[in-house]
Amino acid sequence: HKAVELAPQQAAGYLALSWAQQSALQLDKALTSAKKAAKLEPENTLAWLRVSELRLMQGDTGAAQKALSHVKQNSADSAALQAQVLSARGFVNLFRLQIKTARKNFEDALQQDSADPQHHLGLGLALLRDGKLEDGRRQLEYAVSLDPLRSTLRSYLGRAYFEEKRDGEAIKQWDLAKQFDPNDPTPYFYTGVHK
Numbered sequence: 001h002k003a004v005e006l007a008p009q010q011a012a013g014y015l016a017l018s019w020a021q022q023s024a025l026q027l028d029k030a031l032t033s034a035k036k037a038a039k040l041e042p043e044n045t046l047a048w049l050r051v052s053e054l055r056l057m058q059g060d061t062g063a064a065q066k067a068l069s070h071v072k073q074n075s076a077d078s079a080a081l082q083a084q085v086l087s088a089r090g091f092v093n094l095f096r097l098q099i100k101t102a103r104k105n106f107e108d109a110l111q112q113d114s115a116d117p118q119h120h121l122g123l124g125l126a127l128l129r130d131g132k133l134e135d136g137r138r139q140l141e142y143a144v145s146l147d148p149l150r151s152t153l154r155s156y157l158g159r160a161y162f163e164e165k166r167d168g169e170a171i172k173q174w175d176l177a178k179q180f181d182p183n184d185p186t187p188y189f190y191t192g193v194h195k
Contacts, residue, residue: 011037011044018050025183030054038070045071045081052088061095068092083112083119090122094129102126117143121153124160133163151181159190170194 003013014037021030031054038047052067071085090105106123113119124139137160143153158173171194177187 009040011041011047014040015046015050018054022054027054027057038067042070043072045085049084049088052092056091056095061092064092079112080116083109083116086112087116087119087122090126094122094126099126099130103130115146117146117150117153120146121156125156128160128163133160136160137164149180151177151184152186154180155184155186155190158187162190162194167194
């Protein structure tokens with residue numbers, strides 16, 4: 001709030017506020033802050049990525065894709081930022097069940113930036129959805145190795161183990177996910193599915 005107060009015409013404060021609001025589970029407020037950032041700086045790729053991400057959290061793939069349509073290809077953007085855009089497109093396509101396109105988006109993102117666990121997560125989920133369990137699980141293991149304390153990654157790795165009928169390893173991942181973020185509903189959901 002202080003950043004927004006000190007620089008009300010800059011996107012950075014609103015983007016930070018958006019993340020803080022999301023962590024407090026205020027998703028509507030988080031979206032409002034992200035949209036304000038994008039309005040203040042229409043060329044700000046991070047702002048549009050944030051709007052797209054929040055729209056996707058709400059299940060509105062059309063609005064998520066529309067937000068991404070505002071992102072301009074800019075050769076001055078870092079490879080990591082270009083990869084984030086590709087990955088965001090991949091998640092929109094994954095939610096729309098356009099699995100082949102999603103896989104290509106994630107593979108291209110990994111070509112740009114192989115150290116981002118989000119790209120491995122997306123590719124892993126696309127591969128699992130495509131019935132390629134071992135390849136999908138391997139991508140999820142890469143994601144966890146890059147960010148071992150992230151609850152969501154542990155949850156989805158547990159899901160992959162569960163689909164491979166490796167219940168002990170699945171439960172271990174879900175327990176770790178609950179430990180790392182007790183407020184993340186994902187491991188509780190998959191534990192319930194397992195039961």
